[in-house]
Amino acid sequence: MLGSSFSFPVKGLGVWKNNELHAVSNGAWNRYSGGTWSSLASGLNTAAEWSFANFDGSFPGINLIGANGVDPIKVYDGATVANLAGAPANGNYIINYMNRAFCAVGNLLQASELNIATNWTTIVGNDVDPYTISVDTTDGETINALKPGIGHVTIFKPNSMHELFGSDPSNVRIEPITFEVGAINNKSVITLNGTMYIMHRTGIYRYGGGTKPSRDFSQPVQWYMDNLNQTAISKCCAGTDGQKLYFSIPVSSSTTTDTVLVYDPEFDAWSVWNDFTALHMVQTASTFHFGMNDGKVIQLGGTTDNGAAITWERISKPFSAEQMSRKIRWTRMWLVADVPAGSTLNVYVSPSATGNSDWVSAGSIAPQTGVQSARIIFTPQQTAQSNYMRVKFSGTGPVTVREWDRDEIDFPIV
Structure with missing residues (x-):
């Protein structure tokens, strides 16, 4: 967090000469310098973006x-x-x-x-x-x-x-x-490497000129856009740190943004941040910042959330046999990962293609200096015959999963 938190939501972030950060909150225009915020103008409208x-x-x-x-x-x-x-x-x-x-x-x-x-x-x-x-x-x-x-x-x-x-x-x-x-609003459009990304009430679109905008690339996160709280979409915002794109949205009944969809165009990969209430985003020459609903201005980077270990999880796609009507069972898996001191890594499996209610613990990987290779053996009860299997990695603190593999038995159709 930069300086002290404002008492009200951040209504704007700007950058002067690509390095001096400015923020508006509760009708006051503020400048960040020397580790503190100072007010430059007050009495401004408290609601306008x-x-x-x-x-x-x-x-x-x-x-x-x-x-x-x-x-x-x-x-x-x-x-x-x-x-x-x-x-x-x-x-x-x-x-x-x-x-x-x-x-x-x-x-x-x-x-x-x-x-x-x-x-x-x-x-x-x-x-x-x-x-x-x-x-x-x-x-x-x-x-x-x-x-x-x-x-x-x-x-x-x-x-x-x-x-x-x-x-x-x-x-x-x-x-x-x-x-x-x-566009949902002025802060929901962002450009990266000559391509424009646009948040519309029906999805996230990509526009490169010459053809109509398309949302094909954002289909992996379309569920979140389909479940936008339409009464709070004015809170949506987008930004980029020069490598990834960030789309902040209110999901379901949330009255402010609570979810950030993160897209990495280099790998065409999406990830999701939960319980993150960004209302504005801005990039300086060297840093990327979020203006939050609770009045904080925070800087992206580091390995902790203002000193606290970050809780995370990654869920795989559903795996099946070549013929999806055949049942499968996993017997063991191998994991190559960096789990430094202070971090945790837990592994779970699920016999369902979707949902979050039937995860079974497969084991955990203890912290260790350097890269380690671990083998996890499954009992029949852990991975009973199923048409699908998924794996979930979860933990706290920085962890790098470098490789994952598994042994699988494919059963005949009966």
Whole structure:
């Protein structure tokens, strides 16, 4: 945890110059420096969610602009926070694209003068002028997210996506992408390695341009998206540490986020964090941070949860015989793992393809210095004949499972 916890949920995280962390909570804009948080502005709306963008242009240096759609758009110059002069009232989802500041007000996409974030209205008749474009759809939805890209801005509504190409009044145009998929909110869209990942109320979609967004890659975690608490989806958020993607959601009856779906694109693998209430995520040059529902701002990394050992588990897919109607039984398994001092590793097996009620303890691996190879022998009672078998590894603290194998008997069909 960074500094002391705020007393209320975090409503925004921003980064100035890629290294100085800022957070908004309970109507106060705070800066993190020297291990403590200090308030730079107060009296702000306590419910609105914030977005941030760095902007240089005509400013004396890089400034951090923040918007929430309720308060006047704010700007931080490295020392103080003030209203951004000339900014549109109720402007939201602030971004920096092609040396212009952009924001949305309802269905209107507004762009500042080229290099000047303080002029949004004065027009002299050339391509440096500010401009406003209406993004209308037949469903009447308003813009709820803006994301800059290379050569375009992606504009989101709850159930549609559009792209703005060009940057000047004479060449700008908007093209629709889809009227079937949109964004839950501005903080539920993230880009990694040129690919955009989008949280929609029906699933997590991937968009690389040229084709419609697809959710095929997220089918392993579709159950969680199918069980979103639709009354609390405004709390959803997404982020990346540069290697993995993190999607925070409220599941079932939870009134705030309680589950994080973690995707590793290098290995096309998913994992799930439970009881984790992230509301905002942001990456600095070297660290990745979560803003939490309980007011904490925490940093990803290390081997403990603020000093406490982390409890974890990994459940395998169901294994069957080549012909799924045949029954199988496992007789023994081998495990190669690193279990350092202070960590634990337990092994369980289940004769069911799904569920969590029939796990049978198969044994545990004691901590040991270096890599160890362990053999586990099963009794017939532990792995009675079944059409399916699963294995679960669980424990506390850091553990690396390097290899797992098993002996299996396949019985004839009777």
